[in-house]
Amino acid sequence: MTTPWGETELSRFPDDPRDRLRAWDASDAYLLRHLAEEGVDLSGEVVVLGDRWGALATALAAHRPTQITDSFLSQEATRANLARAGVGPGAVRLLTTQDPAPERVDVLLVRVPKSLALLEDQLLRLAPAVHAGTVVIGTGMVKEIHTSTLRLFERILGPTRTSLARQKARLIFCTPDPALARPKNPWPYGYTLPDGVGVASGRPVVNHAGVFCADRLDIGTRFFLQHLPEGPRGRRVVDLGCGNGVVGTAVALADPEAEVLFVDESFQAVASAEATYKANGVPGHAEFRVGDGLAGVASGSVDLVLNNPPFHSHQATSDATSWRMFTGAEQALRPGGELWVIGNRHLGYHVKLKRLFGNCELVASDPKFVVLRAVKKGERPADG
Structure with missing residues (x-):
């Protein structure tokens, strides 16, 4: 990525040479x-x-910024990008x-997230640290910035306007008003x-923004909840990509002897899963x-x-995440262990599962979704 301070080499995580998706876009630049x-x-x-892959934090590392992300x-x-740029880990x-929000913010740079709720929650958390002299600038692609986005900045921080579009990207300029009466943060929501x-x-279910x-x-x-597997008690179960944890919690309710691992790459999701449980x-x-x-x-x-x-x-359609999840599951499972997947019918997950596991069974389906079951090859040990 070319910046006013030179070129920066960036990559997504995990680094995959076959991945053609960039770690930045026109809105970052x-x-x-x-x-x-x-x-x-x-x-x-x-x-x-909301820095997506560290493009902004890496480019501004000389100014020792604080990055806040859900991912x-x-x-x-x-x-990884900071290390690649030769920047020390404490920069x-x-x-x-x-995490608790910083106590003071003099420059707030916001990469507009896909979730308006997450933007609302984070702006409300940061608002007490923003003062009249704080420079607030948002950025995103034109298709990511809507009237509702601008209204959110205006309702929580102060008067807001947008820039002209460049390369299908737009900036948001907000002038903080310390006297503004801010709404109560509605998150988490149950x-x-x-x-x-x-x-x-x-x-009950608890959801963070x-x-x-x-x-x-x-x-x-x-x-999926209507077709969860039944089996022996005391199993070790993973709710992979757990979201608010309702699936793993349902397993635990059905079998209190089960050991359930809730995993997600979203800090908000794992906090929700723990609260729901x-x-x-x-x-x-x-x-x-x-x-x-x-x-x-x-x-x-x-x-x-x-x-x-x-x-x-983010905005790109990709099967890279599902493939990593499936291969990770195949490795983590014991012989005879099972992966159950819910997905949109058109995604064709059965093809990937057959290639990886050598088998795939259709458990249930409706006009939109399928529930699939794949079994890891090999016999379960006798003491299993």
Whole structure:
């Protein structure tokens, strides 16, 4: 990426030479050009919110910014990109969306997220640290910035306007108004599961901002809950890409002897899963982990993996994440262990599962979704 301060080599995480998706876009470059052309004072406390792959934090590392992200993968990409640029590990302060907000912000740079709820939550958390002299600039591609986005900045921070579009990117300029009466943060948000979803019916769910379908049960998960596997008690189960944790919690409710590992790359999601699990008072054992799929889980240590894989990486449609999830599951499962997948019918996950496991069974289907089951080859040990 070419910046006003030179060229920066960037990569997504995990680094894959076959991945043609860049680690930055025109909106990142537009923001950096504006900072240089306008001579924005970066000597104070600079906060970068929603930096996708560390492009902004890496380019501004000399100003010792604080990066706030919901994504474990983005945070790891930032670390790798900083190291690639020869920047010391302490140059950028890395925070998650679950960490306490900085006490003071002099320059707030916002990479507009896909989730308006996450933007609302984070602006409300940062608002007390913003003062009348804070420079607030948002950036995003034209298709990512809507009237509702601008209204959110205006409602929480102050008067807001946009720039002209360049290379299909746009900037947002907000003038903080310390006297503005800000609304109460509505997140996290809770609701009760509807009837007809098995053991989870009528159970509470807790959602932090940015989690998929945070205000209601999505139809795919509803279908999955109706067709969860039954089996021996005391299994080690992984809710992979757990979101708000409703699937793993349903397993724990059905089998209090199960050991359930909730995994997601979103800090907001794992916090939601832990809150949902605790809200249901499940007596079993659970672990909550933010990470890259099943990386770090011992091979052959899991009996069952339940997975609803995403097929978008920000605005790009990609099957890279689902493939990593499937291969990670195959490695983590014991011989005879099972991967159960819910997905849109058109995604063709059965092809990938047959290639990886050598088998794939259709468990259930409706006009939109399929539930698939793949079994790891080999016999389960006798003491299994």
